[in-house]
Amino acid sequence: MDARQEKGLILAKGARLIAGSTWTVPSQSNQTGAYLVDAEKVTCTCPDFELRRERCKHLFAVEFSRTVETKPDGTTVVIEKVTLTKQTYVQDWPKYNAAQVAEKETAQTLLRGLCDGIATHAHSGRGRKPISLSDAAYAMTMKVYTMMSARRASTDIKACAESGKLSRAVSFSSVLDYFDKPEMTPILIGLIEESAKPLASIETSFAIDSTGFGTHVYRR
Numbered sequence: 001m002d003a004r005q006e007k008g009l010i011l012a013k014g015a016r017l018i019a020g021s022t023w024t025v026p027s028q029s030n031q032t033g034a035y036l037v038d039a040e041k042v043t044c045t046c047p048d049f050e051l052r053r054e055r056c057k058h059l060f061a062v063e064f065s066r067t068v069e070t071k072p073d074g075t076t077v078v079i080e081k082v083t084l085t086k087q088t089y090v091q092d093w094p095k096y097n098a099a100q101v102a103e104k105e106t107a108q109t110l111l112r113g114l115c116d117g118i119a120t121h122a123h124s125g126r127g128r129k130p131i132s133l134s135d136a137a138y139a140m141t142m143k144v145y146t147m148m149s150a151r152r153a154s155t156d157i158k159a160c161a162e163s164g165k166l167s168r169a170v171s172f173s174s175v176l177d178y179f180d181k182p183e184m185t186p187i188l189i190g191l192i193e194e195s196a197k198p199l200a201s202i203e204t205s206f207a208i209d210s211t212g213f214g215t216h217v218y219r220r
Contacts, residue, residue, distance in 0.1 A: 004048075004055065004056060004057045004060055005057075005060050007028065007057035007060070007061075008056075008057040008058065008059070008060025008061040008063070008064055009060070009061070009064055010028075011025060011026070011028065011057060011058065011060075011061035022036045022037060022038045022039075023036070023037040023038075023039060023062045023065075024036060024037075025037050025044075025058040025061050025062065027046075028057075035058050037058050037059055037061075037062045039059075039062050039063070039066065042055070042059060044056050044058045044059050046058055104145075107145060108142070108160055108163075108165055109165070110195075111138055111141055111142070111145075111165075112138065112165045114191050114194055114195060115134045115135075115137050115138045115141075115191070116134065117194070118132075118133050118134040118137055118187055118190075118191075119133070120132040120133045120134055131168075131170055131174060131178075132167065133183075133184075133187060135166050135167055135168070135170060136170065136174075136175075136178040136184065137184065137187055137188060137191060138160070138165065138166060139157050139160075139166065139170035139174075139175050139178075140175055140178055140179060140184070140188070141188075141191070142156055142157055142160060143157070143175050149172075150172035150173075150175045150176050151172045153172070153175075154169075154171070154172050157169060157170055157175070
C-alpha cells in the first residue's frame with residue numbers, strides 16, 4: 001500500500017463521504033473544502049489527480065468505501081458504505097436544568113389530567129367508598145414511574161394525595177391488588193393511547209423511544 005492508498009484508507013475510516021452519482025470527499029488539508037469523485041469514470045477534481053491523471057487518495061477512499069458483488073447470473077451490485085458524523089447541538093442548560101428539576105411535578109400534573117377522563121361507577125352500597133378507578137390508575141402509574149417497590153413508592157403516592165392529585169392515599173397493598181384486576185388493563189391501555197396522541201404527527205419520522213442512530217449506512 002503506497003502513501004496515497006494509506007491516506008485514502010484514513011479518509012474512508014474517519015471522514016464523511018457522501019455518495020451519489022459522484023462522491024463528495026473532504027479535503028485533508030482544507031477543513032472546509034471537498035472534492036468530487038466519479039467512481040465509474042475514475043476521476044477526481046483534486047489538484048493531484050488533475051496533475052497526474054492517476055488514482056489519488058480521494059479515489060482510493062471511495063474504493064475502500066464501496067464493494068462490488070457479483071450475482072450468480074453475472075450481474076453486479078454495488079454496495080456503498082457511507083460513514084456519517086454525529087450531529088451535536090448546543091444545550092440550553094438553564095432550560096434543561098429547569099425541566100429536569102420540575103420533571104416529577106410535571107409528570108404528576110399531566111397524569112392527573114389523563115386520569116380525570118376515567119369514569120368510575122357510583123357507589124350504591126354501604127360501607128367505605130372504594131378506591132375510584134381514576135385514583136387506582138394514578139397510583140399504579142406513579143408506582144411504576146418511581147421505579148421502586150409498592151412499599152417504597154408509598155411516600156410519593158401519599159405526597160400526591162396531600163397535594164390534591166389523589167382523593168386519598170392508596171396503600172401499597174391496594175396498589176398491588178389493582179395490578180391483578182383484569183378490568184384495569186383496558187384503562188391503562190387507554191391512558192397510553194391518549195398520552196401518545198401528541199406524538200402522532202412526528203412518529204413517522206423517527207421512533208419516539210430511540211436513543212440514537214447508527215454510525216454507518218449501507219445501501220444498494
